[in-house]
Amino acid sequence: MSPPGRSFVRGPAWLLVRRRLVQAPLVLLFVLVGGFLLLEAAPGDAVDAYVASLGGDAGLVHELRERWGLDRSPATRFILYLAGLATGDLGRSVAFDRPVLAVIAERLPVTLALAGGATTFAFALGTGLGILAGARPRGPLDRLLSAAALVLNATPSFWLGLLLALLFAVHLRWLPLAGIETIGAGYTGAARLFDVARHLVLPVSTLGLVYAALYLRLMRAGMVEAWRSDFVRAARAKGISRRRLVLRHVARNALLPVVTMLGLQSATLVGGSVVVESVFAVPGLGRLAAEAVTQRDFPLLLGILIVSALLVLLVNLLVDLLYARIDPRVELGARAP
Amino acid sequence: MPLSRRHLLAAATSPFVVPTAPVLAREPHRGGVLVVAADTEPRNLNPALVASNGVFYVASKVIEPLAEMAYGEPGFTPRLALGWQGSADGKSFTLRLREGVRFHDGRPFTSADVAYCALELWKKHQNLGRVFFVDLEAVDTPDPRTAVLRFAAPMPAQLIENALPALTAVVPRHLFEGTDPLANPHNQKLVGTGPFRFVEHRPGQYYRLERNPDYWDAPKPHLDGIVYRVLPDRGAIAAALEAGEVHLAAFSAVPLADMQRLAKLPGIAVIDRGYEGITYLVTVEINHRRKELADVRVRRAIAHAIDPNFVVERIFLGHAKPAIGPIPRFDARFHTADQPTYPYDPKRAEALLDEAGLPRGPNGVRFSVELLPAPWFEQTRQMGDYLRQALKAVGIEAKLVVKDPAGHQKAVYTDHAFDLAIGSPVYRNDPAISTTILYQGGLPPGVPFSNQYGWADPAMDELIARAARTLDPAERAELYRRFQRLAAEQLPLIPVVEFTFLTVASTRVHGVADNPRWAVSNWAETWLDA
Numbered sequence: 023m024s025p026p027g028r029s030f031v032r033g034p035a036w037l038l039v040r041r042r043l044v045q046a047p048l049v050l051l052f053v054l055v056g057g058f059l060l061l062e063a064a065p066g067d068a069v070d071a072y073v074a075s076l077g078g079d080a081g082l083v084h085e086l087r088e089r090w091g092l093d094r095s096p097a098t099r100f101i102l103y104l105a106g107l108a109t110g111d112l113g114r115s116v117a118f119d120r121p122v123l124a125v126i127a128e129r130l131p132v133t134l135a136l137a138g139g140a141t142t143f144a145f146a147l148g149t150g151l152g153i154l155a156g157a158r159p160r161g162p163l164d165r166l167l168s169a170a171a172l173v174l175n176a177t178p179s180f181w182l183g184l185l186l187a188l189l190f191a192v193h194l195r196w197l198p199l200a201g202i203e204t205i206g207a208g209y210t211g212a213a214r215l216f217d218v219a220r221h222l223v224l225p226v227s228t229l230g231l232v233y234a235a236l237y238l239r240l241m242r243a244g245m246v247e248a249w250r251s252d253f254v255r256a257a258r259a260k261g262i263s264r265r266r267l268v269l270r271h272v273a274r275n276a277l278l279p280v281v282t283m284l285g286l287q288s289a290t291l292v293g294g295s296v297v298v299e300s301v302f303a304v305p306g307l308g309r310l311a312a313e314a315v316t317q318r319d320f321p322l323l324l325g326i327l328i329v330s331a332l333l334v335l336l337v338n339l340l341v342d343l344l345y346a347r348i349d350p351r352v353e354l355g356a357r358a359p
Numbered sequence: 360m361p362l363s364r365r366h367l368l369a370a371a372t373s374p375f376v377v378p379t380a381p382v383l384a385r386e387p388h389r390g391g392v393l394v395v396a397a398d399t400e401p402r403n404l405n406p407a408l409v410a411s412n413g414v415f416y417v418a419s420k421v422i423e424p425l426a427e428m429a430y431g432e433p434g435f436t437p438r439l440a441l442g443w444q445g446s447a448d449g450k451s452f453t454l455r456l457r458e459g460v461r462f463h464d465g466r467p468f469t470s471a472d473v474a475y476c477a478l479e480l481w482k483k484h485q486n487l488g489r490v491f492f493v494d495l496e497a498v499d500t501p502d503p504r505t506a507v508l509r510f511a512a513p514m515p516a517q518l519i520e521n522a523l524p525a526l527t528a529v530v531p532r533h534l535f536e537g538t539d540p541l542a543n544p545h546n547q548k549l550v551g552t553g554p555f556r557f558v559e560h561r562p563g564q565y566y567r568l569e570r571n572p573d574y575w576d577a578p579k580p581h582l583d584g585i586v587y588r589v590l591p592d593r594g595a596i597a598a599a600l601e602a603g604e605v606h607l608a609a610f611s612a613v614p615l616a617d618m619q620r621l622a623k624l625p626g627i628a629v630i631d632r633g634y635e636g637i638t639y640l641v642t643v644e645i646n647h648r649r650k651e652l653a654d655v656r657v658r659r660a661i662a663h664a665i666d667p668n669f670v671v672e673r674i675f676l677g678h679a680k681p682a683i684g685p686i687p688r689f690d691a692r693f694h695t696a697d698q699p700t701y702p703y704d705p706k707r708a709e710a711l712l713d714e715a716g717l718p719r720g721p722n723g724v725r726f727s728v729e730l731l732p733a734p735w736f737e738q739t740r741q742m743g744d745y746l747r748q749a750l751k752a753v754g755i756e757a758k759l760v761v762k763d764p765a766g767h768q769k770a771v772y773t774d775h776a777f778d779l780a781i782g783s784p785v786y787r788n789d790p791a792i793s794t795t796i797l798y799q800g801g802l803p804p805g806v807p808f809s810n811q812y813g814w815a816d817p818a819m820d821e822l823i824a825r826a827a828r829t830l831d832p833a834e835r836a837e838l839y840r841r842f843q844r845l846a847a848e849q850l851p852l853i854p855v856v857e858f859t860f861l862t863v864a865s866t867r868v869h870g871v872a873d874n875p876r877w878a879v880s881n882w883a884e885t886w887l888d889a
Contacts, residue, residue: 064765064766065762065765065766065769065770066762066763066764066765066766066767066768066769066770067765067769068765070764070765070766070768070769070773071764071765071768072402073486073768073805073807074764074765074767074768074807075399075401075411075413075764076401076402076403076409076411076413076414076486077409077410077411077486077487077807077808078486078489078806078807079486079489079490079806080802080803080804080805080806081489082484082486082489083805083806089541116402117402118402118562119402119403119542119546119547125562128562128563129563180592180594184594184595184598187595187598188598188601191598191602191604192598192601192602195602195603198604199595199598199599199602199604200588200590200595200599200604201564201565201588202564203564205394205564205565205567205586205588206392206567206586300591300592300595301592301594301595302595303563303564303588303589303590303591303592303595305561305562305563305564305589306563309563309591310563316763316764316765317402317765318765
C-alpha cells in the first residue's frame with residue numbers, strides 16, 4: 023500500500039491505522055452507551071421476558087431480579103459492566119446462562135462466513151453486471167440489467183429467500199433448506215467444509231442478490247458519469263480499444279462509490295442478515311441480536327454491539343486503504359481541509 | 360392409537376384434518392430418527408423447575424412425571440408412580456413408585472428422588488409448584504418404593520392427581536442436592552428416566568436425543584432418536600415439511616393458511632388431537648381500574664359486541680370453538696354449560712352502553728380504550744384487530760398498542776397500563792392449577808397470566824378457597840360449577856374461544872396424538888415407517 027521506499031510504520035497508511043486505533047475506544051463507548059440506553063428505554067426487563075415465556079409467581083420474579091442484578095439502578099449496572107469490560111469480561115448472558123464471549127464465539131464464525139460470502143458474491147456479481155450495463159448505456163443489455171436490478175432491489179429478502187428455498191430445496195431438492203450442517207453426520211475436514219458450504223449456498227445467495235442489485239446500479243451510474251469525462255474523451259481520441267477504455271478508464275473511475283458502499287454495507291450486514299438467518303435457520307449474530315433484544319439480555323446485546331462495531335471499524339479501515347489503491351488521488355492519512 | 364367413531368367423524372368433518380386410522384392395523388417399526396421442528400430454545404429446560412409447554416416439548420422425552428394424562432377413564436397412565444391414594448383427612452398423599460427404573464446415568468430411581476424434587480425443586484422453585492405445593496410440609500420415604508406427601512392443610516386428592524402430569528417431573532437427587540438448582544448444568548444437559556437420553560444441544564441449531572436402551576418400558580421406545588431442529592421462521596417450517604427435511608411440526612408451528620395447502624399434499628397429514636389436556640382460551644382481559652369498565656353492564660356490552668363464530672371461522676379457520684366460560688368442554692368433570700352467555704348482539708350491546716350512561720358523542724364515539732393484544736400467538740394479534748373493529752361498531756374507540764413479550768408482560772401484568780388486553784391462558788387439567796388465578800383477588804403485581812385486572816369479589820375468593828380445600832370430588836366439582844356461573848355473571852374477563860393446536864406430520868410418522876397431552880408427553884410409542 024505504501025509507495026516504494028517508505029516503510030509502513032512511517033507511511034500514510036500507518037497514520038491512518040494509528041488514527042483509527044485512537045478513535046476506536048471512543049466509538050465503542052458511544053456504541054455501548056447508545057445500546058444500553060436504548061435497551062433501558064424498551065419496556066420490560068429480562069425477568070419480564072423470562073416470566074412472559076415460562077411463567078412464575080411474585081416470589082420468583084423478585085428472586086430472579088435479585089439474582090440477575092436487575093434490582094440495581096441502571097447507572098450502577100452500567101458502571102459494573104464497564105468495570106468488567108475493562109478486565110476483558112463481557113459478562114454473562116441472561117438468556118443463555120453462559121458467558122457472553124462463549125455465546126458470541128459460537129456464532130461469529132457463522133456470521134463471518136455468511137456475511138463474507140454474501141459480500142464477495144454481491145460485489146463480484148454486482149460490479150461485473152454493472153460493467154456490462156455501463157459499457158453501453160441505454161443499450162438493450164443495460165435496460166434489461168437495470169430493470170432486473172430494480173426488481174431485485176425492491177424484493178424483500180425474506181420473500182426472495184423463501185422463493186429460492188421452494189425452488190432449490192423443496193422442488194428440485196438440490197440444496198439443503200435450513201441449518202449450517204447435516205445433523206449427526208459427523209463429517210470432518212474437507213467433507214465438513216463442503217457440507218457447510220452446501221448449507222450456505224441459499225442464504226448467501228439470498229443476502230448477496232439483494233446487495234448485488236445495489237452494486238450493479240451504483241457501478242452502472244458511475245460509469246454513465248465517467249463516459250462524459252474529459253479523460254475518457256481523451257482516451258478515445260488516442261484510439262485505445264473499447265475493452266481497454268471500459269475496464270481501465272471508465273470502470274475503474276466508477277469503482278470508488280461502489281467501494282464506499284462496500285464499507286457501509288458491512289455495517290448493515292449483521293443487522294440485515296437477521297431475516298435471512300431466520301428463514302434459513304442460520305445460527306448467526308443477527309438472530310442472536312434479535313433474541314438478545316427480545317429477551318432484554320443487555321450483556322449479550324452489548325457484547326454483540328462491541329463485536330459488530332469492531333468489525334465495522336476494521337472493514338472501514340480496509341476500505342480506506344483500498345481507496346488509495348484504486349485511486350492514487352486519494353491521500354491516506356490526510357485530514358479534511 | 361385407539362380412534363373412536365366420534366374422533367373419525369370429527370376428523371372427517373374438519374376442514375383439512377386427515378385421520379390417522381391406518382395406524383390401527385400396523386405393527387410398530389423399530390428404528391429411525393424423528394426430525395421435529397422447534398421454534399424456541401428455553402433458557403431452562405428442566406421441567407421439575409419450569410412447568411411450561413415450551414419446556415415439556417423437548418424435556419418430556421427425557422424426564423418423566425409421576426403420571427401422564429390418558430383418553431377415557433380413569434384419565435391417567437402411570438409413569439414413575441404406579442398408584443396413589445389420598446388420606447381421609449386430605450393431609451397426606453401416598454405414592455407407590457415403579458420398581459427397576461434407572462436414571463440415564465445408571466443410578467436407581469427411588470422415593471428419595473421424589474422427596475428431594477417435591478421439597479427442594481417443585482415447592483421452592485417451580486413456576487407452578489411454588490403456589491401449588493405451598494402447604495407441603497414433608498415427604499416421608501418409608502421404603503424406596505413409597506413416598507408420602509404430607510401437607511399442613513387438607514389438599515384434595517383429586518387436585519394432586521390432576522397435577523401429576525404437569526407438576527411432578529423427577530430429576531436425580533444426586534445431581535442436584537447441594538447445588539444451586541437454578542444454576543445447575545443439568546437444567547440444560549438433562550438426565551432423567553425417560554425413553555430418550557439427552558445427547559447435545561447446539562444453540563440456534565438443534566437438540567439431539569437418542570434411544571434409552573435401559574428404558575423401564577422396554578422394548579419401547581420405537582425410535583432410535585429424536586432431533587429437534589430449531590427453525591424460527593414459520594414459513595420455513597412449512598417448506599421443511601414439504602422438502603422432507605422435517606417429519607413433524609407440533610403446536611400449530613405452521614401458519615394455519617399454509618396448513619390448508621399442506622393437508623392436500625400426498626405424504627403429509629394434519630392431526631387435530633393430542634392437545635385437549637392443554638386447551639387454550641382467547642380472552643378479553645379488562646382493567647377494572649378504568650371507571651367505565653368497572654361497570655358490569657359495559658363488560659356485558661363488550662361481550663355482546665364480539666362474534667365468537669367469526670373468530671372461529673376467520674381467525675382460527677375452524678380450529679376452535681366458542682368458549683363457554685373459563686373451563687373448556689374437554690374437562691367434563693368441571694365444565695358446565697349451565698351459565699349465563701352473551702350471544703353476539705350489537706344492538707343489545709349498544710342498549711347496555713346507553714343504560715350505563717355512555718351515549719354516543721357527536722363523533723359517534725362513547726369512550727376510548729387502549730387495547731393490547733398478547734404477542735404469544737398469531738391469533739391473539741389477529742383477535743386484537745378484530746376486537747378493535749367489533750368495538751367500533753358499538754361506539755367504543757380502541758387504540759391498538761402492540762408490544763413484544765417483555766413489554767406486554769410489564770404493561771399488563773405489572774404496570775396495569777392497559778384498558779383491554781387479549782390474553783391466552785392455558786387450562787391445566789384442574790381449575791385450581793391454572794384457572795382460578797385469573798379470578799382470585801389480591802395478587803401482587805408482576806404475576807403473569809393472573810388477575811392483574813383490579814377486580815376483586817369476596818364471594819369469588821371464598822368460592823376459590825373452598826374448592827381448593829374440598830376433599831369430596833363431587834362437592835368440589837359443584838363448587839367449580841358455581842365458580843363458572845359467578846364468573847360468567849360478573850364477567851371480570853371475557854372468554855371468547857377455546858382452541859387446541861394442530862400437528863403436521865409426514866404420513867411415515869405413527870403413534871401420534873395417543874394422549875391428551877401428546878405433544879408434551881414422552882413419545883415412547885411414536886414410530887417411523889421403514
